[in-house]
Amino acid sequence: MSQRITVAEALIKCLESEGITTIFGYPGAAICPFYNKLTDSKIKHILVRHEANAGHAASGFARITGKPAVCVATSGPGATNLITAIATAYMDSIPMIAITGQVSTEQIGRDVFQEADITGATEPFVKHSYLIKDAALVPEIIKKAFYIAGSGRPGPVLLDIPYDVQLQEIDFKYPDNVEINSYRPCLEGNKLQIKRVAEAIAEAKKPLICAGGGLFTANARELVQCIAEKANIPVICTMMGISLMPSDHPLFLGMVGMHGCSAANRAISECDLLILLGARVGDRAVTAIKEREDFKVVHIDIDPAEIGKNLPVNIPVVGDLKAVLTQLSEIIRPQENADWIEQCRSCIIKNAHKDGKPRTDGVNPAVFLEELSKLLPGKCVISADVGQNQIWTANNLKLKSGRFITSGGMGTMGYSVPAAIGAKSADPDAEVIAICGDGSFQMQMMELATMVQHRINVKIIIMTNNRLGMVREVQTNNYNNRLVAIFLDGSPDFVKLAAAYGIHGEYVNNNSEAEKALENLIKSDKPYILQVKVDENEKSLL
16 A cells, blocks of 8 residues: 655655665755655664765675665765765675765756766766656666666666655555566576586586685575585685685685786686686786686676676576576586695695795784784674785785675775775674775775764774885886885874774784784774884785
8 A cells, every 4th residue: 555755755665675774875955855754764874974985885785785785975076976986886796776866857957056967977887877857756766776786797776866856745655576678687597508517527627616706796605615615626716706715725725816826826827627606807817817728618607798708708607606506516526636636735835935024114914914814703804995905915814704895896995994884884793804005094084983973893904104005016116116196295193093083093013013903903892993014115915
């Protein structure tokens, strides 16, 4: 039975019907009708200090729950500030609903105060967008938005809602389900193709699984481990696939790609069958892959556009990874592959002598992160930013369980802290730690206030070298060490800055101080910051 309510109230009821408990946003005049009705709801609103961080927080929330999360902004600059977060979610296939206010319908196109064509501006970065002018269609559109965002290959959907539309009354009834004739994702894999995959595994002498972030999306984390163990297939991962397998699993070799480990890159260069699972095989990973006559590729992905885009494929399988891997697990047979596994493992042992030497000025990042690994509880989320800190964390943090999240496709600096806030909001019992550099932290340090205001106990590790470290490294290696625009002189004392927010913190100047400082960070039941000194010439790959 329908009821007569305003669109603003209908929006809230739609979100409640979709099970939304938390949203991240920043209000403004054009979205005030929505916020006015939000006060009557049990939905928790977390006020960020910048709209982009509302999107990143929603991304972190969605990555932990596996369901679409919601961010909200007003029209004009509020909406345009969301674009980077929307693009970041799009590149990493994160389900997100972005709600923006818009000027009244009769003002659209007249360049009035705080008007921006946000649907046009975000077109390359959304799975779909709606400029809602017909109030009566709101319930159906919201249902479609959640369906599109969370199904198939997930992604962000934008809802742009004019001010006057939010005030209109409609007969509200939220649909139980929705069908879109032009959008029907394929879930079940073709049985013949899956049979071909099983045959290829049986014939291969050097099979290798490359696990990507799509396995998290499909909730197929346990399945890939099951298949690897049943058929004795070594596993490598992309950056987005880190934490899919326990770091100490005997079949796990590490991260592949230009910033990956030698064992994974050697395995991918020597395997005769590569099984890509939910991985786009982007440019940072594909550099390790060389075409050979004795080399076959299986690519399983729900998005047919990704299959064969960056690497020729012999056996394509389109479908939901959980459904396809369930089908595959039922027909594959146990394999030996003992010599191949030993060959892969010997490469790990051979290269296990990573630079563990102490530094004369600052910490050894590898040693520091390995020490952090020892102290992490089983239930944890590590949110890595972009830059050298991301590469150090990806290669040296040893997660036996828990979850690793980062901005992989877009490489967005300023992602780690708001994403950690979202992850902690989604799972308050998890230990959530953001790891960033002193450059990236200054793109997001305003969110310390969000953590304090909403009692979100995220811990932050700031790797500090007074440089934009990754750019410095590029300039050193490729531009004859001509360093320009990479110095961070003028940066604050981050521990003192944290203290201004009422957050405890301490300095780590060398590895001898690391263990105690990390223990203090882990033991704290409140936000905590470590400012970690790193040599200005430290390399990404240690």
